[in-house]
Amino acid sequence: MAAAVSRHLGEPWRATGFTDLGERASHPCGIFHGEPISVFAKLNLGGETPAELRGLELLRRHAVAVPKPIAEVRLEHGTLVLLEAIPEIPAEDRTPEQWASIGHELAKLHRVRGRYFGLVEFDGYFGPLPQDNRPAGDWPTFYGTRRLAPLLRRAVDAGRLDADLAKRVERLIGRLPEICGPQAPPALLHGDAQQNNFLTGKDGAYLLDVAPYYGHPEIDLALLDYFAPVPPIVFDAYRAVMPIDRTFGERRELWRLFGYLAVVTVEGDSQFGRPFVGRIAAAVARYV
Helix, strand or coil, X not given: CHHHHHHHHCCCCCCCEEEECHHHCXXXXXXXXXXXXXXXXXXXCCCCCCCHHXXXXXXXXXXXXXXXXXXXXXXXXXXXXXXXXXXXXXXXXXXXXXXXXXXXXXXXXXXXXXXXXXXXXXXXXXXXXXXXXXXXXXXXXXXXXXXXXHHHHHHHHCCCCCHHHHHHHHHHHHHHHHHCCCCCCCEECCCCCCHHHEEEECXXXXXXXXXXXXXXXXXXXXXXXXXXXXXXXXXXXXXXXXXXXXXXXXXXXXXXXXXXXXXXXXXXXXCCCXXXXXXXXXXXXXXX
């Protein structure tokens, strides 16, 4: 790791300390402190090289604020992703302007438009789960076949959903053309835009843990307050750049459903994960 950072800087670098952040992420991670920079490191123990650096580079090309990538270090049993660490202002200490920067940066991302729903360059991950980005011709087809259906299969195979609830999710997938609301052109998405995946520094918000593809912007908006509420100024700042359809609230749970399925698949046996089965049932009841 020290060699990779030294190559990035063009001068010798060594770590002088470490802060473990593993409790805040789905992968082991933390900050290696040093001079002139500190380094955020995330360990991926899967067989494939994570797409995170490619996703960050995609956003950087469109002038969206992301941490500066350093390297991917190949290990015997995985990959270490290295980024330049940004001094963080925690959520409880954010000023209104810093909260607003989250909405503004997300809206700036959504102004980038694509020709199709999906992403041809690479697939990604939603947390630890692989994410299929093969393009589809319209949003209901993409959301149904690339997001909901694969996660439904994973949840069923993991024994997390009973047959009746699984069939009701399948019926919902069949109704997507009727319930997805107004059409929107493909926008470049964060892909996992819950508020913990935005870091605020003194100069504003940075996007973290991105899983980008071109999709419906409402799906990112629905994830902003997926785990915890955000102040209204986040959405107000977004609206200053991009509109939000007045009926968005009617579809919020529809866009969160793929996230609920992912949580149940990965953590359905835990105290945290078990309530998400009820959220899946409630969402299905609302739209079917």
